[in-house]
Amino acid sequence: xxxxxxxxxxxxxxxxxxxxxxxxxxxxxxxxxxxxxxxxxxxxxxxxxxxxxxxxxxxxxxxxxxxxxxxxxxxxxxxxxxxxxxxxxxxxxxxxxxxxxxxxxxxxxxxxxxxxxxxxxxxxxxxxxxxxxxxxxxxxxxxxxxxxxxxxxxxxxxxxxxxxxxxxxxxxxxxxxxxxxxxxxxxxxxxxxxxxxxxxxxxxxxxxxxxxxxxxxxxxxxxxxxxxxxxxxxxxxxxxxxxxxxxxxxxxxxxxxxxxxxxxxxxxxxxxxxxxxxxxxxxxxxxxxxxxxxxxxxxxxxxxxxxxxxxxxxxxxxxxxxxxxxxxxxxxxxxxxxxxxxxxxxxxxxxxxxxxxxxxxxxxxxxxxxxxxxxxxxxxxxxxxxxxxxxxxxxxxxxxxxxxxxxxxxxxxxxxxxxxxxxxxxxxxxxxxxxxxxxxxxxxxxxxxxxxxxxxxxxxxxxxxxxxxxxxxxxxxxxxxxxxxxxxxxxxxxxxxxxxxxxxxx
Numbered sequence: 039x040x041x042x043x044x045x046x047x048x049x050x051x052x053x054x055x056x057x058x059x060x061x062x063x064x065x066x067x068x069x070x071x072x073x074x075x076x077x078x079x080x081x082x083x084x085x086x087x088x089x090x091x092x093x094x095x096x097x098x099x100x101x102x103x104x105x106x107x108x109x110x111x112x113x114x115x116x117x118x119x120x121x122x123x124x125x126x127x128x129x130x131x132x133x134x135x136x137x138x139x140x141x142x143x144x145x146x147x148x149x150x151x152x153x154x155x156x157x158x159x160x161x162x163x164x165x166x167x168x169x170x171x172x173x174x175x176x177x178x179x180x181x182x183x184x185x186x187x188x189x190x191x192x193x194x195x196x197x198x199x200x201x202x203x204x205x206x207x208x209x210x211x212x213x214x215x216x217x218x219x220x221x222x223x224x225x226x227x228x229x230x231x232x233x234x235x236x237x238x239x240x241x242x243x244x245x246x247x248x249x250x251x252x253x254x255x256x257x258x259x260x261x262x263x264x265x266x267x268x269x270x271x272x273x274x275x276x277x278x279x280x281x282x283x284x285x286x287x288x289x290x291x292x293x294x295x296x297x298x299x300x301x302x303x304x305x306x307x308x309x310x311x312x313x314x315x316x317x318x319x320x321x322x323x324x325x326x327x328x329x330x331x332x333x334x335x336x337x338x339x340x341x342x343x344x345x346x347x348x349x350x351x352x353x354x355x356x357x358x359x360x361x362x363x364x365x366x367x368x369x370x371x372x373x374x375x376x377x378x379x380x381x382x383x384x385x386x387x388x389x390x391x392x393x394x395x396x397x398x399x400x401x402x403x404x405x406x407x408x409x410x411x412x413x414x415x416x417x418x419x420x421x422x423x424x425x426x427x428x429x430x431x432x433x434x435x436x437x438x439x440x441x442x443x444x445x446x447x448x449x450x451x452x453x454x455x456x457x458x459x460x461x462x463x464x465x466x467x468x469x470x471x472x473x474x475x476x477x478x479x480x481x482x483x484x485x486x487x488x489x490x491x492x493x494x495x496x497x498x499x500x501x502x503x504x505x506x507x508x509x510x511x512x513x514x515x516x517x518x519x520x521x522x523x524x525x526x527x528x529x530x531x532x533x534x535x536x537x538x539x540x541x542x543x544x
Contacts, residue, residue, distance in 0.1 A: 069428040072107040072116060082109030084261065090524050091256075092411035095119065096441040105425055111261025113139075114433045115415075119441040121448050121472040126424045127416065127435055128472070128480040136481045139417040139434045142260050143253040146277035147284070149337040154485070155345070155414060165328040170338060171485050173316050180489050182310050183225050184387060190221050191496065195384060195504050202538040207510045211355050211533035214497065215243045218351040221493065226342050227291050228312035237290075238283045246348045249280050251525040254412075288336040292318065313342055345486050348527050349409045350493045356407035357400060357498050359534050360455045362507060363515045367457060371396055372541075375503040381543050385499040387492065393499060398457040400495055401474065404443075404467055406455060408476040411440035411528050416482065439475055448473040467491070505538035 075098055077083045086108075087094050095117050099106060104120030118124050127135050137159035144156035154170060157163040173179070194217045201208050219242045223230050233241035240248065257273050259266030269275060295314050311319075317335045320326055361368040374395045379385050390396075416435040423429070444452040450459070465471045468487055469479035477484040484490070501507075509518060521531035 069423055069426070071430075072105045072427040073102040074107040074109075075102055077109055080111070082111055082261075084110050084256065087256065090522060092438055092440040092524070092528070095412075095436070095438050096444065099438070099441055105427055107427075110256075111258070112263070113261055114430055116418075116429055116433050116435045117438060118435060119438045120445050121442055123425065124437055124442060124475060124479070125472040127437065128469075128475070128478070128482075131422055131424060132480040134419055134422045135416040135435050137417040137419050138482075139415055139432075140260075140263070141253070141415075142257050142266055142274070143249075143255075143277050146274065147249055147253065147281045148340060149333050152334055153337040153341040155341055158417075159419065159481070162328055165326070166330075166334070166338070167485060169320065169326065169330075170342075173320065174313055174338075174342065175485050175489060177488065180492065183221075186224050186310075187221055187387070187493070187496065190217060190224070191500055192384070194497075195500060198501075198505060198538050199540050202505060202540045205537055205539070207535050207537055209533050210358060210501075210536050211351075211530060214354050214358075215348075215351045217497065218347055218354075218493065219243055222343060222347040224312070225346070226313040226339060228295075228314065231287075236283075237287055242343075242347065243351075245280060245283055246344055247525070247527075247529070248276075249284075249344065250348060250527045251523070252276055252280065254525045284340055285336065288339055291339075292332065292335065313339065342486075345484070346489065346493075348529075350490050350497075352409050352527050352529050353400075353404060353407070353490075353494045354497050354501075355530055355534055357403040357494070358501060358507075358536075359518060359520060359530065360403055360406070361399070361502065362509060362534075362536060363518050363520075364455055365515060367399065367455070368502060368507070370457075371399055371502045375499065379503060381541070383544060384542070385496065385503050387496060390492070390495050390499070393495070395457065396495060396499055396502075398460040400491075400498065401460050401465070401467060402455055402457040404476040405449070405474055406443060407528075408439040408443060409527055410476070410478075411438070411524075413437040413439055413475075413478050414482070414526070437475070437478070439478075442473065442475065445473070504540065504542055506541050507536045507538055510535050510537055 075083055075086060078085055086098065095106075096119065098108075099117065099119035104118065104123040106117040106119070108115045108117055116127075118127055138151065138156050141151065141156055144151045144153075148156050151157050152162070152166075154163070154167055157166065194213070198208060198213070220230050223242070231242070233239060236242055236245075238245050252273065255273060258270055259274070266274070291314055295318055299318075314335075317338060321330060321332065321335055361371065374393060375385065378392045379389055413436070416437070418429055418431050418433045418435065421429065421431050429435075443449070446452055465474055467474050467476055469475055469477060469483040472479065477487045477490070509515065519532055523529045523531045
């Protein structure tokens with residue numbers, strides 16, 4: 039009899055558990071996953087992505103909607119392709135999607151994802167962002183480097199002026215990249231470094247670009263985690279090589295700064311402290327309210343170097359490309375500069391707030407050519423319902439900024455370069471207007487927006503104000519190749535070549 043009762047109790051318990059389990063399944067099924075293209079076993083939807091994933095995802099979103107579910111290998115992904123959908127993920131449910139997923143490239147290159155860009159959401163990231171925002175990217179700190187920017191840009195203009203005297207063809211992409219590298223190095227390290235000092239023949243620009251492209255390459259280790267250690271694509275070896283170059287260089291920089299300090303060459307009062315000085319000061323003082331050691335310093339330096347250098351140069355490159363394709367718009371910018379600045383001096387940073395049309399040109403360039411067409415993926419910290427769809431915990435959320443900038447419901451003639459669309463508009467690039475989010479939005483928005491906008495606007499203004507530009511070899515403006523090279527930062531596939539003619543009375 040006792041055995042019978044035990045059996046009955048076990049059956050009742052199992053039945054109750056099954057009932058609870060089935061109710062959970064039914065409850066989940068009441069909230070469907072977002073629409074999805076047809077996938078393949080094992081691969082999921084990886085076969086639908088080509089060399090320009092942002093463009094492929096844009097095409098798919100036209101068929102399946104602005105919130106799509108796609109599986110890349112074993113990993114569930116949510117693709118977001120409209121302003122309204124982006125607002126749901128980056129504002130309404132910002133905290134749920136504030137984290138970053140594991141990322142093989144960042145694990146090796148970014149010191150096990152301890153930098154701002156790739157660190158998971160939590161106590162460490164919140165404190166690191168606060169430190170960087172207050173100590174490195176405040177308006178006071180940015181303004182303190184104003185004399186350095188003026189000096190480097192003056193040298194840059196002199197170089198182009200000498201090229202204009204014999205009508206030489208200028209590799210504008212390369213020259214802008216070098217200018218931005220020089221400004222970035224002086225701001226972060228306190229001095230410029232040659233390629234030989236850097237320790238790699240590719241130089242800063244080459245290694246940064248390689249790292250950005252590697253981080254964006256489809257990696258089996260990201261989609262099938264158990265395959266990561268096998269390194270079937272040879273990517274891990276390349277990650278380690280890039281990481282070793284940066285680590286050796288950062289160690290050299292930190293040693294140099296520490297040696298200067300030990301010799302009594304500390305920064306005197308009134309002398310501007312570079313980022314390394316600031317970070318080492320925090321490290322040695324023990325003021326940080328979280329775990330902060332030499333490795334974390336290097337992670338932040340890499341973040342600042344990549345964020346300040348390659349991104350701004352790319353935006354300038356695309357903006358000048360569009361201006362060369364649209365001579366009338368170029369003339370409009372020059373007319374505004376002549377009225378505000380005059381032809382007897384170069385542009386000052388204090389002029390930028392008065393250049394409304396230039397501001398519209400930069401916005402339009404960022405709309406068509408967002409520096410990161412696919413924002414760095416977010417990760418769902420918990421299950422969530424968005425627009426009536428079930429978003430599973432651990433899903434990776436990919437915001438397609440390139441697609442959002444081409445949304446016909448948000449923009450008229452979205453494929454055309456029309457700066458005047460912003461005339462009288464309050465739409466900005468700082469993350470509050472989800473039609474235009476080249477810097478992201480919410481908790482994971484880029485903290486260096488202010489610095490980036492100053493550099494981009496100032497350099498574009500100087501290039502257009504100081505020079506007339508034409509394409510080489512009689513090339514028509516309609517013939518300029520605008521192909522992309524996909525990466526975390528998507529650059530022009532080919533360098534922009536042009537001939538300058540000096541136009542100032544200076």
